[in-house]
Amino acid sequence: MAIEMNNVAPPMPACWRKETKTHKFCPGCGHGIVLKALGEAVDELGIQEKVIFSVDIGCCLLAIDFFNMDTVQTHHGRTNAVASGVKRATPDKICIAYMGDGGGYAIGSQHLLNAAARNEKITSILVNNTNYGMTGGQMAPTTLPGQKTETSPYGRSVEQQGSPTHGPEMLAAMLPEGAYVARGTVANPKQLKKYLKKALQAQINGTGFSFVEALSTCPTNWSTNAAKTWDFLENQMAVEFPVGEYKVPQEGGNE
Numbered sequence: 495m496a497i498e499m500n501n502v503a504p505p506m507p508a509c510w511r512k513e514t515k516t517h518k519f520c521p522g523c524g525h526g527i528v529l530k531a532l533g534e535a536v537d538e539l540g541i542q543e544k545v546i547f548s549v550d551i552g553c554c555l556l557a558i559d560f561f562n563m564d565t566v567q568t569h570h571g572r573t574n575a576v577a578s579g580v581k582r583a584t585p586d587k588i589c590i591a592y593m594g595d596g597g598g599y600a601i602g603s604q605h606l607l608n609a610a611a612r613n614e615k616i617t618s619i620l621v622n623n624t625n626y627g628m629t630g631g632q633m634a635p636t637t638l639p640g641q642k643t644e645t646s647p648y649g650r651s652v653e654q655q656g657s658p659t660h661g662p663e664m665l666a667a668m669l670p671e672g673a674y675v676a677r678g679t680v681a682n683p684k685q686l687k688k689y690l691k692k693a694l695q696a697q698i699n700g701t702g703f704s705f706v707e708a709l710s711t712c713p714t715n716w717s718t719n720a721a722k723t724w725d726f727l728e729n730q731m732a733v734e735f736p737v738g739e740y741k742v743p744q745e746g747g748n749e
C-alpha cells in the first residue's frame with residue numbers, strides 16, 4: 495500500500511509550545527535551582543540559539559527537555575568528551591556540559607581532566623550533591639568524611655575510601671591563564687548565576703576551559719527534611735567545599 499505524503503508538519507506537542515514546564519526532580523532537589531540560574535545566564539547573554547547543551551546520565555539527565563535549546567544526551571561520564579567534540583566540530587557554538595559529581599569526578603574523571611589539560615573551550619557544570627543521586631544514593635567522590643550513604647553505612651572512612659575530591663582547586667592548579675573556575679551553591683543563586691555567566695563569557699571570548707561546581711541538595715538520598723537539608727548544605731558541605739572563584743581570566747579580575 496502506498497504511503498500518502500503531504501507537506502503538513504505534524505502538530506507540535508502542547509508541552510513544547512509552553513514557555514515553562516514542571517520539572518521532574520524530587521521536592522527540595524537543587525538541580526532545578528542550578529538550571530534556573532543557567533537558563534537566566536543564557537538569556538542574559540543572549541546565546542540561546544547558539545548553545546549546544548550536553549547532559550550526563552544521572553538525575554542531571556532530567557534536564558534533557560528542560561530548555562528550548564539544542565540538547566544531546568551522552569553516556570555516563572562522557573559529557574565533557576562529547577561537548578569537546580561538538581565544540582571542535584562547530585567552534586561557533588556555545589557548548590555546555592552538565593553532569594553530577596559521580597559523572598564528573600568518578601566514572602568521567604579522565605574526561606574532565608583531559609578536557610581541562612587540553613584547555614577545551616567548553617563550559618563544564620558539575621552538580622555536587624555528595625552522592626550518586628539517580629541510582630539510590632551510593633557514595634561519591636564528594637561524600638564527606640563520616641557521611642553515611644547506601645554504600646558507606648558506617649560513614650565514609652578517609653583511611654579506607656580517601657578524602658573527598660576538590661574539583662575546582664585541582665582544576666585551577668592545572669589550567670593556564672584565560673581559564674575560569676568557580677564553586678557556587680544553590681544557597682546563593684544570584685552568585686551562582688554570576689559565576690555561570692563568567693564561565694560562559696570565557697567561552698564566548700575563547701580564553702579557555704571554564705568550570706563551575708555547584709553545591710546542591712539531595713534530600714531524597716540524604717533522608718533529610720527541609721531544615722536538615724539546608725543545615726547540611728550550609729554548615730557541612732560549604733565548610734568542606736569553600737564557595738568562591740578559583741581562577742579568573744586576568745581582565746576579569748578576582749573577587
Ligand SMILES: Cc1ncc(C[n+]2csc(CCOP(=O)(O)OP(=O)(O)O)c2C)c(N)n1
Pocket residue numbers: 551552553554569570593594595596597598601621623625626627628629634
Ligand atoms: C557506564 C555506566 N555506568 C554506570 C551507570 C549507572 N548509573 C546511572 S546514573 C548513576 C549515578 C549518577 O550519579 P551522579 O553522576 O552523581 O549524578 P546525580 O544523579 O547525583 O545527579 C550511575 C552509577 C550507567 N548508566 N552507565
Ligand code: SF4
Pocket residue numbers: 518519520521522523524525553623627628711712713714715
Ligand atoms: S534523587 Fe536527589 S539529585 Fe536526584 S532528583 Fe531526587 S533530590 Fe535531586
